Amino acid sequence: MERVAGATPPVMARQVRGWSDGTVAWIFIAPTILLLLAINIFPLIWTIWLSFTNYRANRPNAPVRNIGIENYHSILTDPDIWAAMQATAHFVFWTILLQTLIGFSLAYLIDRKFRGHGFWTTVILIPMMLSPAVVGNFWKFLFEPQIGLFNYAIAFISGVDPSSFEMLGSVRLAPWSIIIVDTWMWTPYVMLICLAGLRSIPDYIYEAAEVDRASRWRQFWSITLPMVLPFIMLAVLFRAIDNFRVFDMVNLLTSGGPGSTTEVASITLKREAFEKWRTGYSSAFAIILFVTVFGLANIYVRALNRVKQR
Amino acid sequence: MTSTAHSVTAPGPWSRRIAAAVVIAYALITMIPLIWILLTGFKTPPDSISYPPKVVFAPSLEGYCNLFTTRSRQTPDYIATLPAPAGVCDEVVRKRNMVIAGPSNFVPRFFNSIIIAFGSTALSVALGTIAAYGFSRFKVPLKDDLMFFILSTRMMPPIAVAIPIYLMYRETGLSDTRLGMILLYTAVNVSLAVWLLKGFIDEIPREYEEAAMVDGYTRVQAFIKVVLPQATTGIVATAIFCLIFAWNEYAFAVLLTSGEAQTAPPFIPIIIGEGGQDWPAVAAGTTIVLMPILVFTVLLRKHLLRGITFGAVRK
Numbered sequence: 001m002e003r004v005a006g007a008t009p010p011v012m013a014r015q016v017r018g019w020s021d022g023t024v025a026w027i028f029i030a031p032t033i034l035l036l037l038a039i040n041i042f043p044l045i046w047t048i049w050l051s052f053t054n055y056r057a058n059r060p061n062a063p064v065r066n067i068g069i070e071n072y073h074s075i076l077t078d079p080d081i082w083a084a085m086q087a088t089a090h091f092v093f094w095t096i097l098l099q100t101l102i103g104f105s106l107a108y109l110i111d112r113k114f115r116g117h118g119f120w121t122t123v124i125l126i127p128m129m130l131s132p133a134v135v136g137n138f139w140k141f142l143f144e145p146q147i148g149l150f151n152y153a154i155a156f157i158s159g160v161d162p163s164s165f166e167m168l169g170s171v172r173l174a175p176w177s178i179i180i181v182d183t184w185m186w187t188p189y190v191m192l193i194c195l196a197g198l199r200s201i202p203d204y205i206y207e208a209a210e211v212d213r214a215s216r217w218r219q220f221w222s223i224t225l226p227m228v229l230p231f232i233m234l235a236v237l238f239r240a241i242d243n244f245r246v247f248d249m250v251n252l253l254t255s256g257g258p259g260s261t262t263e264v265a266s267i268t269l270k271r272e273a274f275e276k277w278r279t280g281y282s283s284a285f286a287i288i289l290f291v292t293v294f295g296l297a298n299i300y301v302r303a304l305n306r307v308k309q310r
Numbered sequence: 311m312t313s314t315a316h317s318v319t320a321p322g323p324w325s326r327r328i329a330a331a332v333v334i335a336y337a338l339i340t341m342i343p344l345i346w347i348l349l350t351g352f353k354t355p356p357d358s359i360s361y362p363p364k365v366v367f368a369p370s371l372e373g374y375c376n377l378f379t380t381r382s383r384q385t386p387d388y389i390a391t392l393p394a395p396a397g398v399c400d401e402v403v404r405k406r407n408m409v410i411a412g413p414s415n416f417v418p419r420f421f422n423s424i425i426i427a428f429g430s431t432a433l434s435v436a437l438g439t440i441a442a443y444g445f446s447r448f449k450v451p452l453k454d455d456l457m458f459f460i461l462s463t464r465m466m467p468p469i470a471v472a473i474p475i476y477l478m479y480r481e482t483g484l485s486d487t488r489l490g491m492i493l494l495y496t497a498v499n500v501s502l503a504v505w506l507l508k509g510f511i512d513e514i515p516r517e518y519e520e521a522a523m524v525d526g527y528t529r530v531q532a533f534i535k536v537v538l539p540q541a542t543t544g545i546v547a548t549a550i551f552c553l554i555f556a557w558n559e560y561a562f563a564v565l566l567t568s569g570e571a572q573t574a575p576p577f578i579p580i581i582i583g584e585g586g587q588d589w590p591a592v593a594a595g596t597t598i599v600l601m602p603i604l605v606f607t608v609l610l611r612k613h614l615l616r617g618i619t620f621g622a623v624r625k
Contacts, residue, residue: 018528018529018530018531019528019529019530021447021448021529022448024444024448024529024530024533025444025447025448025449025450026444027440028440028441028443028444029440029441029444029445029450029456031437031440031441032437032438032440032441032460032500032504033441033456035437035493035496035497035500036459036460036463036497036500036501038497039475039493039494039496039497040463040466040471040497041463042474042478043471043474043475043478044466044474046474046477046478047470047473047474050473050474057476057477057480106332106333106336109329109332109333110329110333112325112326112329112330113326114326114327114329114330114333115330116330117330117333120330120333120334120337121611122607122608122611123337123341124333124336124337124340125607125611125614126340126341126344126604126607127340127343127344128618129554129603129604129606129607130344130558130600130603131557131558131559131560131575131599131600131603132558132560133558133560133564133575133576133579134558134560134574134575134578134579134595134596134599134600135343135344135347135596135600137578137579137592137596138343138346138347138592138593138596139343140587141350141587141589141592141593142343142346144359146361147359147360147361147363148363149342149343149346149363152361152362152363162361184340184343189618192614192615192618193615193618193619193623196615196623231623234619234622234623238618238619241465244467245466245467245468245469247467247468247469247560247561248560248561251560251561251564252579265467266467266468266469266561269467269469269470270469270565273469273472273473274472274476274565279473279477282473283473283474286467286469286470286473287470289467289470290466290467290470293465293466293467294462294465297465
């Protein structure tokens with residue numbers, strides 16, 4: 001900030017009516033850009049550099065060696081990393097599928113505008129505003145076998161013994177536990193965006209369809225769904241990016257366990273970086289994750305634009 | 311499906327009733343975990359882990375007492391020699407053959423949460439507002455690229471960002487300091503602030519400032535005296551979004567703070583009592599942390615959509 005302000009010629013700074021627009025623009029924008037350069041971009045460049053070394057943060061005095069692309073090579077051939085990517089993909093796929101289906105259905109029903117729909121919409125939105133860590137942690141209690149409310153409710157409905165299954169402790173159920181919590185938390189997000197989409201459809205389109213005697217079923221498939229689709233895709237984009245990097249809730253619920261069944265990418269990264277202290281190796285993994293997120297987001301945004309143009 | 315399809319004529323009474331029933335049922339079911347948090351905070355530890363789960367129970371302040379204090383176990387004989395209990399918590403704790411040893415770390419952690427959340431919010435909204443004005447009103451070279459760059463900084467996985475930040479903070483002495491956390495949260499929030507506020511400022515007609523400038527105001531004066539008052543709603547909404555993020559944040563906090571600057575979210579999960587997690591105390595802490603967010607959600611409901619989509623959907 002100081003550098004940019006200092007670089008402004010004093011003559012320009014004291015014109016008849018204050019700074020010129022160009023100067024104002026830069027003085028206003030520069031602090032934000034400088035902050036992001038210092039806290040985001042500089043660290044990113046550092047990460048790239050580290051990813052080519054064998055540096056370990058817990059041994060700051062050990063000699064740092066440049067080992068080329070060895071980290072990248074060992075990551076891409078490491079079966080554990082692929083298992084983590086698979087766990088992440090499973091989590092992202094199912095959470096998005098469930099949240100989109102439930103979220104859209106809810107939005108569709110709320111759009112019936114029954115009495116009190118505003119109040120109930122606000123109630124439904126509450127879970128997504130809460131801290132995923134603090135609430136996620138509490139779900140551990142709900143998932144306790146025997147004493148947990150979730151197990152009790154399932155037992156009550158289905159008649160199985162509530163201590164006969166462990167949501168977080170079993171290899172089969174643990175991946176579904178984190179999907180349940182994430183769906184509970186983020187379905188409202190998809191719902192809210194779908195609701196905006198439904199409300200953006202002008203009434204006259206339906207009126208025209210009515211005149212043409214299109215069936216309600218037909219109206220849904222050829223008007224409602226296509227017009228809401230860009231909104232759904234926007235919601236899916238945001239949810240996918242967010243869930244690809246999920247950490248808080250999984251770290252507290254299962255911390256990757258049992259075994260490594262719920263070890264999503266961020267958990268593996270945390271283990272490598274802050275437990276095994278393989279800083280160089282984990283930097284390379286971090287870079288791979290960045291590239292994946294940006295790549296996916298880019299492809300997706302392009303698809304989104306194509307849908308919008310239609 | 312057909313009975314609930316969208317129609318020109320208002321939906322029929324039955325289609326509305328069914329829709330209302332399903333939506334309300336969903337809302338009530340999703341509220342159960344939150345209600346359970348609230349209830350568990352007022353249970354005694356044995357009540358909290360009883361089977362079947364207790365819905366009706368004698369309310370107790372033990373959870374809240376345990377949240378705010380540390381305790382030590384004593385013999386009943388020793389406790390009998392003590393003077394009469396000084397407060398509710400004293401009394402509750404003595405029934406378990408314990409005495410209060412001192413305050414717990416919850417209050418300092420909560421205080422850290424407040425300072426870090428408000429500090430980073432003030433900074434990111436201040437930076438965000440002027441940057442948003444710059445992007446909204448002036449021809450900035452590479453504007454779209456800069457805006458995308460600002461957005462992209464928020465897409466990075468937090469753990470990946472934490473690796474270099476950890477090293478950087480270790481070198482500069484910012485590790486486990488409030489200032490370090492404020493700067494980090496500001497950097498994360500400023501992207502949201504710029505995007506949201508640009509949307510809000512775009513909606514304020516330029517003519518207002520131009521008129522003020524014809525009257526002899528400088529650009530900066532016009533910004534302060536004309537644009538800022540008009541953008542108040544947007545600024546407040548943005549500030550609340552930033553507050554919520556900073557308040558809820560966990561990943562950076564758990565990796566980069568351990569004592570001095572630790573906030574409430576990483577502290578609550580590690581509250582343990584005798585023989586495992588002290589669920590009533592955890593529930594009490596959770597309730598206290600969630601309450602402000604409930605208030606904010608209600609205040610924000612008109613702007614929620616905008617906030618969660620970075621201003622992409624404005625309604």
